Amino acid sequence: MLVPPLRPLATLNLEPNIRSRLHNAGYRTTADLGNVTAEALAQELGVPLHQANSVVQQLNKDTVVSISALEALARERRRLSISTFSKAFDSMLGGSGVPTGRVTEICGAPGMGKTQLGMQLCVNVQIPISCGGAEGEAIYIDTEGSFVVERVAEIARATYRSVGGSEENEKEQVDEYLSRIHYFRIHGYLEQIALINQMDQFLKKHPNVKLMVIDSIAFHFRQNFTDMGLRTRLLNGMAQNFRRFADMSDMAVVLMNQMTTRITRGEQSNNNTATLVPALGDSWGHASTNRIILFWQRELRHAMIVKSPNLQQRTIQYAVTGDGIRDPPTTNPTPNNPRKRPLDE
Amino acid sequence: MDLEQVDLPPRIYRALKRACFDTIDQVLHLSATELATRTSLEQRDVQDTLTILSEAVYSCVLCKSTALLERRQQYDRLSVGDPYIDAVLRGGVLTSSITEVHGKSAVGKTQLMLQLCIMAQLPVELGGLASGALYIATEQTFPINRFAQLEQHMKKRFPQLSNMNMSDNVHIVHIRDHETQQHILSYHLATAMLTHNIRLVIVDSIAANFRGDEDVASWDAAARAKAIFELGASLKKLAHEYNAAVVCVNQVTDIFNDTISHATVGGIQGGDPYLRVTACVQKDPNEDAVTPTLGLAWSNIVNTRIKMSRRDTLVPESDIVCANGSETAACNITRTLTVCFGPHLPLSNCKFEITASGIVGLSADK
Numbered sequence: 274m275l276v277p278p279l280r281p282l283a284t285l286n287l288e289p290n291i292r293s294r295l296h297n298a299g300y301r302t303t304a305d306l307g308n309v310t311a312e313a314l315a316q317e318l319g320v321p322l323h324q325a326n327s328v329v330q331q332l333n334k335d336t337v338v339s340i341s342a343l344e345a346l347a348r349e350r351r352r353l354s355i356s357t358f359s360k361a362f363d364s365m366l367g368g369s370g371v372p373t374g375r376v377t378e379i380c381g382a383p384g385m386g387k388t389q390l391g392m393q394l395c396v397n398v399q400i401p402i403s404c405g406g407a408e409g410e411a412i413y414i415d416t417e418g419s420f421v422v423e424r425v426a427e428i429a430r431a432t433y434r435s436v437g438g439s440e441e442n443e444k445e446q447v448d449e450y451l452s453r454i455h456y457f458r459i460h461g462y463l464e465q466i467a468l469i470n471q472m473d474q475f476l477k478k479h480p481n482v483k484l485m486v487i488d489s490i491a492f493h494f495r496q497n498f499t500d501m502g503l504r505t506r507l508l509n510g511m512a513q514n515f516r517r518f519a520d521m522s523d524m525a526v527v528l529m530n531q532m533t534t535r536i537t538r539g540e541q542s543n544n545n546t547a548t549l550v551p552a553l554g555d556s557w558g559h560a561s562t563n564r565i566i567l568f569w570q571r572e573l574r575h576a577m578i579v580k581s582p583n584l585q586q587r588t589i590q591y592a593v594t595g596d597g598i599r600d601p602p603t604t605n606p607t608p609n610n611p612r613k614r615p616l617d618e
Numbered sequence: 619m620d621l622e623q624v625d626l627p628p629r630i631y632r633a634l635k636r637a638c639f640d641t642i643d644q645v646l647h648l649s650a651t652e653l654a655t656r657t658s659l660e661q662r663d664v665q666d667t668l669t670i671l672s673e674a675v676y677s678c679v680l681c682k683s684t685a686l687l688e689r690r691q692q693y694d695r696l697s698v699g700d701p702y703i704d705a706v707l708r709g710g711v712l713t714s715s716i717t718e719v720h721g722k723s724a725v726g727k728t729q730l731m732l733q734l735c736i737m738a739q740l741p742v743e744l745g746g747l748a749s750g751a752l753y754i755a756t757e758q759t760f761p762i763n764r765f766a767q768l769e770q771h772m773k774k775r776f777p778q779l780s781n782m783n784m785s786d787n788v789h790i791v792h793i794r795d796h797e798t799q800q801h802i803l804s805y806h807l808a809t810a811m812l813t814h815n816i817r818l819v820i821v822d823s824i825a826a827n828f829r830g831d832e833d834v835a836s837w838d839a840a841a842r843a844k845a846i847f848e849l850g851a852s853l854k855k856l857a858h859e860y861n862a863a864v865v866c867v868n869q870v871t872d873i874f875n876d877t878i879s880h881a882t883v884g885g886i887q888g889g890d891p892y893l894r895v896t897a898c899v900q901k902d903p904n905e906d907a908v909t910p911t912l913g914l915a916w917s918n919i920v921n922t923r924i925k926m927s928r929r930d931t932l933v934p935e936s937d938i939v940c941a942n943g944s945e946t947a948a949c950n951i952t953r954t955l956t957v958c959f960g961p962h963l964p965l966s967n968c969k970f971e972i973t974a975s976g977i978v979g980l981s982a983d984k
Contacts, residue, residue: 286654286655286660286661288658288660289658327660327661327662330661331661382914382917382918383914383917383918383920383923383959384917384923384958384959388961389961392961417854417919417921418714418715418716418854418857418858418921419715419921419961420961421712421715421961421962423962424961424962457676458858459676460851460854460855460858461851463642463643463646463675464675464676466646466672466675467646467671467672467673467674467675467676468672468676470646470668470669470672471669471672471673471676474669491918492847492851492918493851495843495844495847495915495918496844496847496848496850496851497844497848498844503647506647507647510649531918532914532918533843533914533915534913534914549914595964
């Protein structure tokens with residue numbers, strides 16, 4: 274049994290006249306109002322029904338709902354993942370790919386394959402459940418203009434073949450894949466915020482969306498901002514929304530981020546070191562649940578998970594091929610740290 | 619955008635005005651709760667306000683799921699006019715996006731640009747865009763003689779174009795300082811593109827006004843990066859709105875080994891991540907290590923990056939000729955065009971040479 278929290282009425286968002294009427298009628302806390310109906314309250318205070326309604330609505334909203342850890346675990350186990358088609362990449366993310374219900378951030382310098390990864394996921398999220406996919410739709414928010422439909426079609430064709438699709442209706446199937454990717458092109462940070470504001474409605478209309486890719490989150494927030502406080506506030510607001518989408522509709526949110534150079538003064542004053550770090554500053558690091566950095570090393574593409582509550586830190590290799598994201602051809606797997614084992618076993 | 623321009627219910631409009639809001643951005647900068655406290659509107663009204671204003675800024679209703687399929691046709695390619703180079707670029711330069719071509723001086727960057735100016739005017743069935751071209755020159759003046767020469771060769775190749783006056787459709791702007799550049803790109807370009815049906819914008823080069831302008835030279839790195847991002851954003855917007863190909867020529871700078879060895883990724887030392895970010899694969903030790911200018915900030919803006927390089931090798935037995943001063947006869951020049959990255963392109967390259975009729979690709983086995 275949930276006990277309604279005792280909260281002073283003055284802390285509710287009420288119009289001044291209602292607040293004073295409630296006060297005059299002797300109501301002080303939410304408990305005083307109890308289970309009053311809107312009609313009764315309207316009559317008693319002598320206010321229009323819609324105003325009384327808003328009071329009652331706020332009362333009901335305040336009941337806190339919690340779930341137990343066991344329920345949460347069960348929910349976690351029901352969660353689907355979206356495969357990247359690179360076994361190493363998937364296993365780095367816990368075995369089966371990008372998790373739904375989570376915000377995953379992928380950072381990388383230009384040309385690392387962020388967009389390729391985004392396009393691959395948009396296609397792979399549609400793989401039928403019978404073939405181990407999530408059978409959902411995808412939203413692609415493009416802020417940089419790198420989304421090339423022809424390339425997506427190419428990846429879709431390869432995916433369709435690898436899940437054992439027949440050749441005769443390949444073209445229709447590829448078109449089908451494309452039609453389930455909802456694409457938005459954004460030209461400014463305000464548009465980005467405006468789109469996110471409307472996302473709730475969009476998701477209501479398209480309940481089967483299981484993936485949202487934003488490529489990239491940083492681009493429009495790295496210009497025109499003189500007030501860095503405002504930038505941080507807007508980004509945090511957006512991060513809240515992403516977490517909410519991920520949780521509510523149980524979808525995977527994938528944020529692409531750019532890299533920037535940070536110069537740190539070395540011990541000797543002439544020994545400055547340049548470090549590549551994800552853009553948008555330190556506070557943005559809290560926005561995502563999992564954070565992955567992509568980088569080149571010895572002519573090979575590497576991915577490293579740098580932040581995660583349940584995955585161990587490790588580095589893997591992946592490749593970008595004509596068909597999309599795959600494992601590199603010469604597999605010399607990076608040895609796992611034997612002292613650790615994945616937490617979700 | 620001002621609040622007056624949006625169709626808000628009068629009651630909400632008055633409440634916003636009372637709370638001293640004048641523009642949409644001021645309202646959208648706030649969270650729903652904060653807006654409720656500032657305007658003392660009811661929760662439902664606040665939601666409505668945000669929705670109405672958001673729709674005014676970005677109309678999401680227009681993006682139906684089928685739109686993506688329609689977009690597929692929208693991606694036009696501007697052919698370079700040579701089958702081998704087109705093959706490397708998979709059809710040519712992509713419209714609606716930014717392509718960068720970088721390389722040392724005298725490698726043929728401007729030659730390629732001139733060729734694109736001509737190709738853009740060709741009808742679609744010949745690989746062109748059937749449109750005009752806009753050439754923003756920030757370094758040297760537009761080489762009009764060479765352009766006329768290329769035009770003649772193109773007309774010989776396609777006789778059906780003989781009564782077309784190609785120099786009429788190339789609009790040339792010379793810009794010498796950063797402030798003018800910013801002004802023209804953000805205000806004048808859109809109008810010019812609309813009135814003259816322009817679908818190819820060439821900036822030759824993007825770096826000159828960042829590197830040469832005294833005003834800019836005094837800025838700190840952050841201010842410079844910000845200016846680069848603003849420039850990139852306005853170019854991207856134009857490219858998308860007019861479905862135009864934006865091609866930027868970039869200068870290069872030498873890489874000093876020092877900076878590379880210090881570069882680390884996410885705290886992991888080793889490798890050459892920074893080098894690979896901006897420069898292409900350096901398999902050939904004879905090639906100089908160069909990287910495009912304007913750093914990582916500009917690299918983040920570029921959609922497709924193309925590198926042009928040349929290698930001069932002296933022909934051994936012609937040493938004496940070389941000493942006499944006729945160096946050209948003694949040198950073998952190998953030019954290469956390399957794709958560094960692009961969302962739709964595999965990393966590949968193609969050798970080419972520059973002839974009187976323009977840039978000519980060579981097949982891989984030559």
